Amino acid sequence: MAEIVLAGVAKRFADGTVALHPTDVAIGDGELFILVGPSGCGKSTLLNLIAGLDEVSEGEVRIDGRVVNGVDPKDRNIAMVFQSYAIYPHLSVRENLSFPLQMARLPKDQIAARVARAAEILELGPLLDRRPASLSGGQRQRVAMGRAIVREPAAFLLDEPLSNLDARLRVQMRAEIARLQRELRTTMVYVTHDQTEAMTLGDRIAVLRAGRVQQIGTPRELYERPRNVFVATFIGEPPMNVVPGTVRNGRLVLPFGELALSPAQRQRIGDRVDVLAGIRPEHWSHAASPAGGADSGTAFDATVELVEWLGADLYVHFSAVAAGARFPLIARVDPALAVARGSRIALCVDPARLNLFDSRTEESLSETQPARLD
């Protein structure tokens, strides 16, 4: 078990690329901590700095209170699992699991006990004498996890471990990793570019962009109180709709209509005239539904451009046009509604659910201090 602390950690590569600007992160003992962000944002760099595969340019990495700058990866008591799970094709599953322990010169009986325990946790028992070639992608991934588990490390570092698997298997392995982490209670740092994986797995998530941490919080904090437009649109699927708005006499003029702002919202907006308004797809309601009553904001008419019916969800794509610009929008509505492409639908937004952002800095104007849930 281990607490992992990065204090002012930065990484500049020899060619001058700044992969990570000075960053402070404290990952709790036993926490499942996610690093998420688009390609090139510095997720793998941050993980490699914890692992010791790269050296920090600035700052300090501490694992369980010990500064590990300059400490060899093998002496950091951590285990890594990569996307390309390195398992030996010519060895059986049992031999693959035993290998790191033989390298560490553990006594035979201890190796057997640890392999048996890992095999039990990962349900690899019946596969122990097979070679990787005769295993499915998910089973190979479990062997790779097993090789990390047998070492009984203080922390697991996982870099996109599921991205080679097909969609169904990914969902299944995601659940297995969550279960595994709960059972072992070992600190886990998990890199992904997939926001769904981040939201479903993480105790807390750090969203990165261009080498800077944008926000750290629980999945719920990031979803409900994003600190800026980047986090607001990165977290959530389909993404939050963001449109420009103009404040006039306490009312917010949006490309599709006007909404009355609450005194608290007016106070936070201050004397700004231009803002950005974020609306989650589920914060639209159909004007004729009970949720779409008179106090849910102004109803307006939209022409349905595309309908995505997923059984439990119904997404309606439409657009608003203002000042010659077109804004594509998505609303999630009651899947029982009969809507067809080309038909008209009356939608409204509850102004209280709006996320407002400064149009210049794109920082949130809403309350970003998370409400404590625990």
Ligand code: ATP
């Ligand atoms: P991906 O999801 O594509 O793996 P990432 O978020 O993990 O991306 P990193 O691999 O951490 O991103 O890379 C961060 C930045 O540092 C990128 O701009 C990358 O091109 C750059 N970078 C990574 N390794 C090196 C290197 N050895 N030398 C120079 N630049 C590098």
